[in-house]
Amino acid sequence: MFDTIIIGAGFAGAVLAERLATQRQQRVLVIDKRQHIGGNCYDCFDQHGVLIHQYGPHLFHTDNKQVFDYLSQFTEWRPYQHEVLAFIDGQKVPVPFNLNSLHSLLPKSLADSLELKLIDRFGYGVKVPILELRKINDKELKFLADFIYEKIFVNYTAKQWGKKPEDISAEVTGRVPVHISRDNRYFQDKYQAIPAQGYTKVFQNMLDHPHISVMLNTDFKDVFKLDLETGRMQFMQSEFTGQFIFTGLIDELFASRFGELPYRSLAFKFEHLSSQQFQEKTTVNYPNDYDFTRITEFKHISQQVTPGTTIVREFPQDFERDNPSRNIPYYPVFTDENKQKLDRYLAFAEQFENITLVGRLAENRYYDMDDIVARALHVFDARFASPG
């Protein structure tokens, strides 16, 4: 019947379905528990006709020409260069912190002096982690490092991960850069663009193939059984001997035998306003004020002309598997203990010859969209490209 069953209709699942159907003439079934395809990249029009991203703003950017060309088979693009502001001391300034942010926030004399020092030490156009700044024996540069750390990072990170600021490791946030530049863009990748008709349309085009079936609103556990001892698979109560590609939570596939992997979740509060525009740029971060981390205004992405505008506030929250308003695992939580668990799962997975784990949840890794497309294309080449 089906040669391959894929769990998850996000980029990991969709790329592999498309490749297997078009390149290997396989019959593929994609199963997702959501009511729609696209995974976290799903976008749709809200009731006011504004194209929103239901699981948070997704901005495509890549330096990988192969990925860009591959996706270009399924969509036209609209050029889009993402900019993010942070609300600091009552002003909105570009982040990552750059020379423009410096001049907006600090008094002229200090800003001028810091700018000269930064360019002199590191060169123009360079990204320097604040950890590096701190290492230099210079009071002003240390001040700058502390200022950025305090004003832009520590409280944002604390909100994001639900920790106290004092429990944030300075090591980790020390990696955040100062961009010695007047380039206000959030990314510097060569290919930055938005699918002209939205992300969901890309997925529709990828999956629109006579050999691909899509089963929605279906938790894989309800139709599929894996016997962890024998490796035997059952689909709808019959033995299944084809390939099984899994892009869901790795611990869920293996019945949490090594314990649950923790995640961080988000609550998205959407609001439609009757004004034409709410804020200057797509995303404004609120590191220090309010309980949300950021506000995104979607019209900047879709470039739509509509009388009103839709925004979303993001409230980080704990992930709870059995609580419908908290059960979406947005971000893996990385700790040494979790890393060990994950390694056990990945080693355990090796023994199942016909099972492939790929994706943000299945590999418990933070992949951007281009990363996961590249990863899925790689997995296809490595495991499925040649017959037999």
Add this chain to the structure above:
Amino acid sequence: MFDTIIIGAGFAGAVLAERLATQRQQRVLVIDKRQHIGGNCYDCFDQHGVLIHQYGPHLFHTDNKQVFDYLSQFTEWRPYQHEVLAFIDGQKVPVPFNLNSLHSLLPKSLADSLELKLIDRFGYGVKVPILELRKINDKELKFLADFIYEKIFVNYTAKQWGKKPEDISAEVTGRVPVHISRDNRYFQDKYQAIPAQGYTKVFQNMLDHPHISVMLNTDFKDVFKLDLETGRMQFMQSEFTGQFIFTGLIDELFASRFGELPYRSLAFKFEHLSSQQFQEKTTVNYPNDYDFTRITEFKHISQQVTPGTTIVREFPQDFERDNPSRNIPYYPVFTDENKQKLDRYLAFAEQFENITLVGRLAENRYYDMDDIVARALHVFDARFASPG
């Protein structure tokens, strides 16, 4: 695994899935060959953010309170009273033809005289078939009947069914009414409204149940086999002993054993315009001019405020099963021969105890949306309401 498999995610399939899951706690699988739920009632936002009806304009209207209450569980409504104009002799006048149309098209003296005669003979507010007008021994009323027949009906009907005007039976079109009224509305039903968030959202809400799975992009013939001799059913190569509800083409289910039933298809040509508004009302019919039958402007339905507007022209065309641009069966073609075929199919279907045929295609009947919801609710009560 699944208690019931339903083919088709239009109203017939969705109502039965919802009832079986919520009232009988069944596990239900709904299969559709399209990429989306909603059948012909599917709406979606086009790339300009205008909510369009992909398979032609759908206006909900009913006198059936039970149907209206049932659907109100799944949606809020926006009041909407449909009006249609016909482009006649260079003017746009209300249809069904009424006293306003009369005064717009005919010279004052004649219109005044006809109005008096109509009210006098039939009373105000009455709908009179033009066949009735012809029967009366009055030159002016006969003229009116012929005028309406020629200007409004015969060419429209000819386009619609791909016939020559002279081959249209005057009998059939004689049933079209004159509405002796100044009520310009197309329908007079008590409940006329549009789902506040569109039709597709209604289907999402109906099917959003933990016991309902939806399999899209899947022709039932690829996953389901019915042995016409033994009545045995196979789903994904295993025997299936549950209930099978079919809302697709009846002749397709029975391998065209009594011949194919003919249908009429449509080509929809969508166009987005940069102007705010294209025409005065939702739909304008073109009985005599051009090759399309009508133009619909969707913003009148969605009441959206957007800088541009999207319209669709409908070109009737032959139905061809193997031609992807002509393979949607929009309207059954009723002839005596087809009626006999259909009866043979329906009689044949009787023998399959676990198979239920319901819907516009499966019963080869023209059902409006409220009719099919009523029909599906009835089928549920009659066949599935009590534990079996």
